[in-house]
Amino acid sequence: MKGDIQKAREIIDESKTIVAFSGAGMSAECGVPTFRGKDGLWKNHSAQDLATPDAFKRDPRTVWQWYDWRRSLIKPLEPNLGHYAIAGAQERKDISVITQNVDGLHRKAGSQDVSELHGNIWRVRCTECGMEKDNTDVPIDILPKCDECSGLLRPAIVWFGEPLDPSVVSRSSELLSKADVTIVVGTSGIVQPAASMAAYAKESGSKIIEVNIEETPGYGIADVFILGKAGEVLPQILEEDAL
Ligand code: BJW
Numbered sequence: 241m242k243g244d245i246q247k248a249r250e251i252i253d254e255s256k257t258i259v260a261f262s263g264a265g266m267s268a269e270c271g272v273p274t275f276r277g278k279d280g281l282w283k284n285h286s287a288q289d290l291a292t293p294d295a296f297k298r299d300p301r302t303v304w305q306w307y308d309w310r311r312s313l314i315k316p317l318e319p320n321l322g323h324y325a326i327a328g329a330q331e332r333k334d335i336s337v338i339t340q341n342v343d344g345l346h347r348k349a350g351s352q353d354v355s356e357l358h359g360n361i362w363r364v365r366c367t368e369c370g371m372e373k374d375n376t377d378v379p380i381d382i383l384p385k386c387d388e389c390s391g392l393l394r395p396a397i398v399w400f401g402e403p404l405d406p407s408v409v410s411r412s413s414e415l416l417s418k419a420d421v422t423i424v425v426g427t428s429g430i431v432q433p434a435a436s437m438a439a440y441a442k443e444s445g446s447k448i449i450e451v452n453i454e455e456t457p458g459y460g461i462a463d464v465f466i467l468g469k470a471g472e473v474l475p476q477i478l479e480e481d482a483l
Pocket residue numbers: 262263264265266268269274275276277280291340341342358397398399400401402403404425426427428429430431432433451452453454456468469470471
């Protein structure tokens with residue numbers, strides 16, 4: 241691990257353009273539950289019943305109750321030292337964030353260029369007119385209505401079977417194609433199309449540093465794999481005076 245940290249620091253040192261590509265493990269130490277694994281959300285909650293457009297059509301109340309619970313859980317949480325290490329590196333490097341997380345913690349830590357592939361739990365969108373806006377109410381009115389057209393509002397999150405926002409995908413592709421190094425952190429690398437993005441970066445010439453508490457399917461493409469927690473490893477590889 242010591243050697244891997246040193247190697248990662250060298251790669252980052254030589255890099256001008258960095259992308260931090262994060263998944264749920266990035267926020268795990270803050271107290272945000274991950275999806276897979278033994279304490280993951282999908283252990284006790286069915287993705288089919290909660291995170292698909294069909295589920296929302298069938299039973300919007302249950303889906304909203306689940307999001308209300310998650311919003312109340314996330315609201316008081318603070319970013320961890322890993323989020324802050326990424327935000328702090330902006331002073332020295334061209335570093336942007338592409339995240340699958342919907343919790344908003346990268347922005348809360350101060351990262352300015354954040355592409356949210358799967359949306360944001362603090363935004364709502366009208367199912368009738370498409371109006372989208374911030375909403376941080378906790379609790380939120382279950383079955384909230386649009387101010388403009390009284391249509392039913394939904395969480396502005398990408399559910400299974402839904403396409404990602406094309407403008408977010410194209411911006412992410414552009415960033416990954418230009419990256420000297422991509423730091424892949426805390427993602428199981430199972431959910432598409434996000435799961436293919438590190439490979440795309442690699443094909444475009446980016447080095448890959450992966451940080452995870454276990455090996456992942458994408459493990460093979462990493463130039464450096466660091467087994468450890470995001471909040472502990474990222475400061476060690478990103479902060480100037482960490483060693
Ligand atoms: C740590 C750590 C620490 C822990 N430090 N590390 C077969 C059937 C049905 C669908 C499909 C299929 N095959 C492919 C699909 C498509 C589907 C998909 O990929 N499914 C797979 C599950 C198979 N994908 C989609 O549907 C996507 N859309 C799409 O494909 O559209 C096509 C289309 C085109 C045109 C028209 C129409 C459609 C959309 C995917 C949306 C995903 N949404 C979710 C959440 C919604 C709910 C919500 O948040 O409110 O996004 S699912 C969930 O998984 C969430 C996450 O962003 C995403 C990724 O998970 P992530 O981040 O990797 O987390 P975990 O929990 O999996 O992993 C955590 C990792 O952290 C682990 O590795 C730990 O070891 C590690 N870790 N602590 C460092 N401290």
